[in-house]
Amino acid sequence: MAKRKGLPNVHELVVVKIDEVTQFAAWCDLLEYEARGMIPISEAAGKWIFDVREVVKEGEIKVAKVIKVEEDKNLVHLSLKRVSKADEKEKMNEFRKEERGEKLLEMTAKKLGKNLKEAYEEVGYLLQQKFGSLYDAIVNIKKNYGKLEKLNVSREWIDALLETAEKSVKEKKIELKFDLEVKSLEPNGIEIVKSILREVKEKTGGDVKYVSAPIYRLEMKTTDPKKDEKRILAALEKIKSKHSNFSYRRVE
Numbered sequence: 001m002a003k004r005k006g007l008p009n010v011h012e013l014v015v016v017k018i019d020e021v022t023q024f025a026a027w028c029d030l031l032e033y034e035a036r037g038m039i040p041i042s043e044a045a046g047k048w049i050f051d052v053r054e055v056v057k058e059g060e061i062k063v064a065k066v067i068k069v070e071e072d073k074n075l076v077h078l079s080l081k082r083v084s085k086a087d088e089k090e091k092m093n094e095f096r097k098e099e100r101g102e103k104l105l106e107m108t109a110k111k112l113g114k115n116l117k118e119a120y121e122e123v124g125y126l127l128q129q130k131f132g133s134l135y136d137a138i139v140n141i142k143k144n145y146g147k148l149e150k151l152n153v154s155r156e157w158i159d160a161l162l163e164t165a166e167k168s169v170k171e172k173k174i175e176l177k178f179d180l181e182v183k184s185l186e187p188n189g190i191e192i193v194k195s196i197l198r199e200v201k202e203k204t205g206g207d208v209k210y211v212s213a214p215i216y217r218l219e220m221k222t223t224d225p226k227k228d229e230k231r232i233l234a235a236l237e238k239i240k241s242k243h244s245n246f247s248y249r250r251v252e
Contacts, residue, residue, distance in 0.1 A: 002098040013091040043079035063088040101135030174225040177251035183214035203235040
């Protein structure tokens, strides 16, 4: 199970496994940290309940939000009611991705004759700290090569991680789509529309296809959808501010 060093921060989302439930609280293990968690009845649901067992069962995996940390007791106070469905989905996706990252780290460690605990101590926690997650660090090892050298990560680890990434990681491409509406009543309207669409293509790096006048489709495949969506939206918003006859919307 993917681990992180230390204890979580207040407001952080964590994945937990419930192992004891009483009327007034649920107790759990934090799957990413070496710590215990406690969910009081007041934080178990967004409605009044008489017993925590109405909403939580032993053995369940949940996403919870940290509301308090008692470092001296290694105890984390948690809330379920403060976690939205969107937060839960995003956190579980991150958690599964990090589990994949841990497997890649363990594979790399075995090549070097080391165990997973040694791998975390020598390089794993550092990768999480500097790059956000094991998975992102390993998948983007080529981009991070120079940074790892500056962090004094040993050559054997860098080379072994690079080999693991090349053999085991196939980056999944996500397609981003945006509908564009471009129209003009000017005598040279066709040229104006073409000019705006060329600008869209140049500024975003995506492909523009005709749908049905005045609608066009901007498409782009990427391995980093969050970063590229943010960049594309910024470019489209800038174009929109210059052309009153241009609008757009994200297509799911």
